[in-house]
Amino acid sequence: MGGFDEVADRLYALSPRAFTAARDEAAARARSEGDRELAARIKALRRPTLSAFAVNRLVRSRPDEVEPLADLGRALREAQAQLSGPVLRELSGQRHRVVAALTEQARRAAAEAGERLAEAQLREVEQTLRAALASEDAAAALAGGRIAAALEETSDLPAGETAPPGKPETAPAPKPKTEPKTKAKWAAALKELRGRVAQAEAALATATGEQREADRAAQRLADQVERLAGESGAAGERVDRARMALERAEGRLQAAREAERARRDEHGTARRRAAEAEEATEEARTELDRSRARLAEAERDDEG
Numbered sequence: 524m525g526g527f528d529e530v531a532d533r534l535y536a537l538s539p540r541a542f543t544a545a546r547d548e549a550a551a552r553a554r555s556e557g558d559r560e561l562a563a564r565i566k567a568l569r570r571p572t573l574s575a576f577a578v579n580r581l582v583r584s585r586p587d588e589v590e591p592l593a594d595l596g597r598a599l600r601e602a603q604a605q606l607s608g609p610v611l612r613e614l615s616g617q618r619h620r621v622v623a624a625l626t627e628q629a630r631r632a633a634a635e636a637g638e639r640l641a642e643a644q645l646r647e648v649e650q651t652l653r654a655a656l657a658s659e660d661a662a663a664a665l666a667g668g669r670i671a672a673a674l675e676e677t678s679d680l681p682a683g684e685t686a687p688p689g690k691p692e693t694a695p696a697p698k699p700k701t702e703p704k705t706k707a708k709w710a711a712a713l714k715e716l717r718g719r720v721a722q723a724e725a726a727l728a729t730a731t732g733e734q735r736e737a738d739r740a741a742q743r744l745a746d747q748v749e750r751l752a753g754e755s756g757a758a759g760e761r762v763d764r765a766r767m768a769l770e771r772a773e774g775r776l777q778a779a780r781e782a783e784r785a786r787r788d789e790h791g792t793a794r795r796r797a798a799e800a801e802e803a804t805e806e807a808r809t810e811l812d813r814s815r816a817r818l819a820e821a822e823r824d825d826e827g
Contacts, residue, residue: 527564534568535579535669538636542570569671574647577633577640581625582668584632592625593666596656622652647673 525533530549537545546568553562571579582589595618629648630640640648654661654674661674 527561530561530565531568531669534565535571535576535671536583538638539571539573539576546570571671572644572647572673573633573638573640574644574651575670575672576636576638577629577644577648578651578665578670579668580632580636581629582665584635585628588628589625589666592621592652592655593662595621596662597659599656600659618653618656622649622656625652650674650676 530553534542534546534549546565550562550566553559553565599618626645626648630645633640651661651665651670651674654676655665656662657676658674661676664670664674
């Protein structure tokens with residue numbers, strides 16, 4: 524049945540509705556094979572929520588589109604201690620666009636598996652994607668494709684992007700002057716980060732366009748299938764009517780053949796009877812001729 528990782532990957536590729544039964548079956552199989560430790564680990568796997576399933580499916584079905592998210596998160600975490608508030612706000616806007624695009628891709632990925640995400644579940648998907656941007660651990664969990672629930676954003680988000688409700692923002696402490704080399708270093712890092720974000724946005728835009736075209740093509744095919752189904756149904760009705768007409772015609776043909784055989788039999792009987800009557804008539808004529816001859820002879824004898 525494979526090792527734990529193989530079993531877990533297979534289970535977390537299933538929809539939440541199918542997960543529990545498949546997990547229990549895998550655990551029972553491991554137990555029957557004598558591997559109680561593996562059975563216990565499998566049994567401990569949590570059933571994924573619908574939003575977690577959507578993210579897992581996104582990671583599995585669209586890895587090239589998710590990879591820029593990991594690059595962006597790494598770059599943000601590397602640069603957060605050095606970047607100023609205005610730059611972080613600029614990157615935050617780009618982050619929101621990336622998260623929104625991937626959330627839409629996750630919705631589509633779930634729909635392909637027959638699952639529909641409600642607004643609350645879409646918000647959980649967004650939360651999980653933001654958590655992957657903010658935390659290396661969350662990014663690793665997302666990349667594994669085995670999350671069971673929405674990931675939480677941790678405190679290592681880039682500073683200045685969010686503030687707790689009801690608490691005034693405090694002025695940042697004065698930073699020591701940065702050496703020219705350090706400034707150049709972080710300017711280069713910022714430039715690289717912006718390039719990665721631009722690449723991610725371009726990749727997502729391309730993927731979104733391809734997805735729209737695929738949706739249109741799928742709709743066209745669905746329309747064609749529906750039309751063909753209608754034509755097939757009409758053709759089936761015509762075939763059924765033709766089959767019934769053929770059966771009726773075959774019935775009439777069989778009856779006509781049986782009537783023909785009966786008439787042939789009657790004709791044969793009539794012919795035999797006619798032959799017998801003709802034979803009897805001939806015998807009667809012969810007997811009449813003999814009788815007439817005897818009568819004539821008797822009459823001659825009587826005259827003489």
